[in-house]
Amino acid sequence: MRTGPSQEEIRRQNLGALLRHVHLRGAMSRAELTTALGLNRSTIGALTADLASAGLVSEAIPKQRGRGAGRPSLVVRPESARVHAWAFSIEVDRLQAARIGLGGVVLDRRELGRPRGLVAAETAPLLAGALKEMRRAVPPGTIGVGAGIAVCGMVRREDGLVRLSPHAGWVNEPIGATLATELGADTPVVVANVADVCAFAEHARGAAAGCDNVIYLYGDVGVGAGIIAGGRRLTGHGGYGGEVGHMVVNRHGSPCECGSRGCWETEIGEYALLKAADRPEAFGREAVLAVFDAADRGDARAQTAVRQVGDWLGFGVGNLVNLFNPEMVIFGGTMRDLYLAAAAQVRSRLNSVALSACLEHVRLRTPQLGNDAALIGAAELAFERLLADPLDAS
Amino acid sequence: MSETPLLELRGVDKSFGPVQVLRDVDFAVYPGEVTALVGDNGAGKSTLVKCISGIYGTDAGEFFFEGRPVTINGPRDAAGLGIDVVYQDLALCDNLDIVQNMFLGRERRSGLVLDEPTMEELAARTLAELSVRTIGSLRQHVSSLSGGQRQTVAIAKAVLWNSRLVILDEPMAALGVAQTAQVLELVRRLADNGLAVVLISHNMNDVFAVSDRIATLYLGQMVAQVRTTDVTHAQVVELITSGRSDSLGANGRNDGGRRRNGTVGGLE
Numbered sequence: 064m065r066t067g068p069s070q071e072e073i074r075r076q077n078l079g080a081l082l083r084h085v086h087l088r089g090a091m092s093r094a095e096l097t098t099a100l101g102l103n104r105s106t107i108g109a110l111t112a113d114l115a116s117a118g119l120v121s122e123a124i125p126k127q128r129g130r131g132a133g134r135p136s137l138v139v140r141p142e143s144a145r146v147h148a149w150a151f152s153i154e155v156d157r158l159q160a161a162r163i164g165l166g167g168v169v170l171d172r173r174e175l176g177r178p179r180g181l182v183a184a185e186t187a188p189l190l191a192g193a194l195k196e197m198r199r200a201v202p203p204g205t206i207g208v209g210a211g212i213a214v215c216g217m218v219r220r221e222d223g224l225v226r227l228s229p230h231a232g233w234v235n236e237p238i239g240a241t242l243a244t245e246l247g248a249d250t251p252v253v254v255a256n257v258a259d260v261c262a263f264a265e266h267a268r269g270a271a272a273g274c275d276n277v278i279y280l281y282g283d284v285g286v287g288a289g290i291i292a293g294g295r296r297l298t299g300h301g302g303y304g305g306e307v308g309h310m311v312v313n314r315h316g317s318p319c320e321c322g323s324r325g326c327w328e329t330e331i332g333e334y335a336l337l338k339a340a341d342r343p344e345a346f347g348r349e350a351v352l353a354v355f356d357a358a359d360r361g362d363a364r365a366q367t368a369v370r371q372v373g374d375w376l377g378f379g380v381g382n383l384v385n386l387f388n389p390e391m392v393i394f395g396g397t398m399r400d401l402y403l404a405a406a407a408q409v410r411s412r413l414n415s416v417a418l419s420a421c422l423e424h425v426r427l428r429t430p431q432l433g434n435d436a437a438l439i440g441a442a443e444l445a446f447e448r449l450l451a452d453p454l455d456a457s
Numbered sequence: 458m459s460e461t462p463l464l465e466l467r468g469v470d471k472s473f474g475p476v477q478v479l480r481d482v483d484f485a486v487y488p489g490e491v492t493a494l495v496g497d498n499g500a501g502k503s504t505l506v507k508c509i510s511g512i513y514g515t516d517a518g519e520f521f522f523e524g525r526p527v528t529i530n531g532p533r534d535a536a537g538l539g540i541d542v543v544y545q546d547l548a549l550c551d552n553l554d555i556v557q558n559m560f561l562g563r564e565r566r567s568g569l570v571l572d573e574p575t576m577e578e579l580a581a582r583t584l585a586e587l588s589v590r591t592i593g594s595l596r597q598h599v600s601s602l603s604g605g606q607r608q609t610v611a612i613a614k615a616v617l618w619n620s621r622l623v624i625l626d627e628p629m630a631a632l633g634v635a636q637t638a639q640v641l642e643l644v645r646r647l648a649d650n651g652l653a654v655v656l657i658s659h660n661m662n663d664v665f666a667v668s669d670r671i672a673t674l675y676l677g678q679m680v681a682q683v684r685t686t687d688v689t690h691a692q693v694v695e696l697i698t699s700g701r702s703d704s705l706g707a708n709g710r711n712d713g714g715r716r717r718n719g720t721v722g723g724l725e
Contacts, residue, residue, distance in 0.1 A: 270649075352634070359634045403638045406666030411689035422686050427666075428649075429642050431588050 074110075075452055077102060081110050082119060082141075083450045086166055087268055090140035092125065111139050117454055118145055118206060119165065141166035144202075148445035149210035149250075151190050151242065152437035154257065155179070155283040156347055158186065160193040162201070163442035165449075167268055169435065171197045179346070183225065183236035191245035208449045209251035211441030212239060213260040215283060220302025223254030227321075253444040257281055257437050258305060259298060261395050261430065262289025264440030270431040276389045279430075280307070280380070282398035283348070285320075286328040292387060308332065312378060330375035333397065339368035351397050355404040373405025377412025384417040384425055391426045395436060399429045461524050463488045463653040464509070464540070464622055469518030471504055478504045480677045482518070486622060491644060491654045493664040493685075496674035497697055502657050505674065506624055509655075510542045511535035539621035543611045545630060551600035555592065556580045558599055559614045583617045584609075587646050591639055605636025612643055616652070623647060624655040629663050641666050661690055675700030 068076070080100055085091060091099075097107050114120045122137045143164030152159040154177070161172035173193035177186070216228025223239030239254040246252065255263075262271075262279035271277040275294040281287050286308030290297040298304045308328035309321055316325025317335075329335055337345050340354045341364050357365035380392055394402040402409055406427075414422065430436050462485035471479040479501050486492045496502050507513045511532040520527050522538050529535050549558050556573070559580045565572040580595055589609055592602075599607060608628050615623045625644060629637045645667045648654045658664050664671060665685065672682040673696040680700045688705070695702040 356634045359637075400634075400638065403641055403662075403666050404634065405662065407661045407664070407690040410665040410685065411691065414686055414689055419686075425686070428645065429638075431646075433588075433590065 075454070077106065078110055078113060078453045079450050081107070081139075082114055082453045085120060085139055085141045086446065086450065087272075089166060090138050092136035092138050093122075094136035096139060111137075114453060118142060119449075119453055143168040144170065145204065146206045146208065146449075147201075148208050148442040149194065149246065150213075150438040150441035150445065151210065152213040152257065152260075152441060153177075153186060153190075153238070154215055154437065155285075158189055158193075159438055160190050160197065161438045161442070162197050163439065165446065167439055167442070169438070171200060172438070173197065183233055183238045183241065187238060187241040187245065190242060194245060207250065209253070209445040210242065210246055211260070211444035212242065212252065212254045213257040213437040213441045214238060214254060215257045215285070215287070217303045217306065218254050218256050220298060223252065225254070226303065251445070251448060253441075253447075255302075255441075255444060256287060256289070256298075256305065258287035258289040258395075259296060260289070260440035260444065261432075261436040262291055262393070262440075263296060263443055264432055264436045265393055265395075265430055266291050267443050268432070268439070269436065270393055270428045271391050274391045276387065277391045277393065278383055278387060278389045279393045279395055280383075280398045282308075282328075282332065282394075282396040282401065284328075284333045284346075286332055286398070288383070290387060307379065307383060310379060310382065312375070312382075327375070327379045331372050331379065331398075331401070335375075336368055336372045336401070339371050340365045341368075348397060352400060355400055358404060369401070369405050370408050373401060373408035374412050376401060376405065377409040378416060380409065380427075381413045381416030384413065384421050388421045388425075390424055391428055393428050393430055395430045402427070402429065462486055462521070463523060464538075465521040465524075466509070467519045467521070469505070469508060470516045471501075471508060471513060472516055478677050479508070479515075482674070482677070482679045483682075484672060484679060485682065486653045486655055487670070488621070488653045489648055489651050490669035491648045491656055491667050492670045492672055492682075493668035494655055494657045494672050494674065495659070495661075495664060495693065495697055499676075500674040500697075501677040502674055503626070506542060506626065506655070506657065509535065509624065510540055539619060540624070541615040541618070541620035541622070542624040542626065543608075543615055543628065544626050545628075549599045549607060549611060552598065554598050555595045555602075555610055558610060559583070559617055563618070579617065580613075583613050586650065587613060587616065587643055589613065589643070603636060604632050605639050608632070608636075608640050609643060612640075612647065616647065616650075620652065622653040622655070624657070626657045627659070628656070629658065629660060637663070661693060664693070665690065673697055681705065 084099060093107050097104050111120060111122060115122055119142055120139050121142055122139055125135050125138045143166040146165040147162050147170060150161045150163050156177055158175040158177050162170045164170045175189055214225050216225045216233060218225055225233055225236045225238050227234055239252045243252045258279055258281035261281055262277060265271045265279055266277055277291040279289040288305045288307040290305050309326045311325050312327045313325035313330060317329045318324050319326035319329045333351055336351060336354055354365050354368060358369045432439055464486050466482060466484040469479055469482040494502050508515050511529045511534050520529055556577050560576050565576050577595055592606055628640050641663060644654060644656060668685045670682060670684055671693055673680050681696050692702045692705055
């Protein structure tokens with residue numbers, strides 16, 4: 064016979080819910096927490112006392128007195144400076160490392176350029192170097208909850224092995240394990256695909272907060288999607304789902320680095336745009352932005368390229384809208400710039416290929432967290448364990 | 458999305474002497490949405506905006522604010538309803554800093570002196586709510602800002618004063634690609650924060666990037682008000698240049714965008 068949850072389980076659940084609330088929404092009074100979580104005042108008081116004694120939150124009398132009579136409600140705020148996670152992001156053109164405090168505050172960060180084709184064995188020491196530097200600045204008495212790594216590549220869920228990162232030339236690289244040895248054996252490390260991580264971040268505290276069906280389209284050389292369906296991340300059996308860049312959209316298209324032909328990213332990725340703009344020698348984000356700039360200044364070749372690639376973007380998004388019926392599609396990475404530069408083509412094509420029922424409530428947005436989404440999302444992954452069980456994990 | 462328009466105009470006429478500039482114009486804007494107002498030069502966009510903001514009176518027509526009939530007899534009435542227009546020239550003072558500009562004429566005081574800390578905090582909070590990350594110090598003079606940053610300050614000023622309807626007249630004109638992108642995101646965020654936004658633009662790309670509805674004026678008449686999900690670029694261009702679009706149905710009139718036309722889509 065199954066009995067109900069134990070007292071201990073309920074308490075853990077409530078502690079997690081309270082901590083998650085101030086982590087995502089920021090400082091708020093006990094009174095607001097009482098309303099938001101549907102718990103009574105004394106429970107909230109006991110929970111915050113527990114979290115405060117573990118050093119996860121602090122309480123203070125608000126600076127400005129409210130208009131109501133009586134003692135003002137104490138404000139509970141996350142201990143952003145004391146509780147932190149390490150976040151890493153391995154993108155095509157750059158490496159980022161950051162120390163991010165509870166509440167999503169970036170406390171310290173480093174950015175390194177990344178030569179194309181750098182293998183994991185060479186990447187890990189670079190990130191470890193940035194980590195060592197930042198570690199020196201960490202004040203004593205802080206709590207590290209772990210590390211999260213966002214990688215542009217396919218990541219096996221169970222152990223964080225990067226199975227394939229076609230544009231970086233990686234196959235089966237244990238980047239998580241390599242960094243874990245640098246971090247110390249007791250530090251938990253979570254690795255995930257960059258599009259999934261960005262989707263997670265925007266869903267938690269960005270443009271898609273409160274939306275349960277979201278597609279985050281991330282573009283650099285390749286294109287991937289982080290998909291949130293029914294409020295949960297959709298990553299598939301092994302964790303490899305969301306590789307929308309390899310949807311085959313053009314049977315007679317160009318060969319793709321994955322070995323197939325006519326994949327979506329061969330029509331909307333960096334190479335496609337640069338090739339269409341007649342700049343086959345150029346590469347990188349700057350080169351892509353230069354095409355948008357040229358188009359804006361009236362360069363006919365660049366304008367045609369932007370329109371053509373924008374049209375293909377609309378094609379794929381239309382298919383995704385029909386498949387997942389999202390309430391929001393977010394264009395991240397270079398897809399942001401492409402969307403904003405070619406919105407007329409994207410939407411015209413989307414409006415004509417998507418089913419009207421799937422289309423009627425979809426909102427097209429750019430990331431609210433900007434280029435920080437990968438780092439913030441990686442930290443969110445690391446914070447998950449703490450939020451699930453605040454007193455045990457810390 | 459809300460079904461009651463924040464502001465609705467019905468049957469607005471406006472003439473300058475013998476020239477009739479607006480003819481029986483219906484126009485509705487909704488909270489939380491960006492309504493793009495498009496039309497060729499001389500179609501009546503600016504006149505319509507000036508009627509809404511109380512600079513011009515109207516010859517005929519009714520105004521409804523949140524469903525209640527209202528009269529707008531001057532800019533003061535419009536401001537009282539929370540209608541704010543950000544013009545192309547932005548009306549910022551180059552010799553003042555960002556905070557001073559945002560509070561110009563409405564400075565906070567504490568006793569005899571200005572309450573600078575509170576004003577700075579409020580300005581910073583407003584910019585943070587709009588996710589503005591492109592401005593370094595709030596105490597730099599506006600003269601040192603780029604075009605996009607100036608636009609940002611002008612828009613943030615409207616938000617700070619609790620405007621409910623912000624009308625932006627060609628905010629992306631004369632901006633480069635990166636700054637246009639930032640202003641577009643800002644326009645979108647205004648609406649996502651619950652304001653009603655009217656965006657006047659000639660650039661179809663900007664219109665499609667952020668709008669929820671597109672209202673098209675042609676020779677002083679509102680020929681279509683449609684949802685952005687219901688039209689293609691080619692159809693909107695057709696509406697602007699000829700006042701009709703065959704693929705949109707009979708003379709393009711679309712009942713304030715509420716009724717969905719079955720024929721739209723798949724045509725280019």
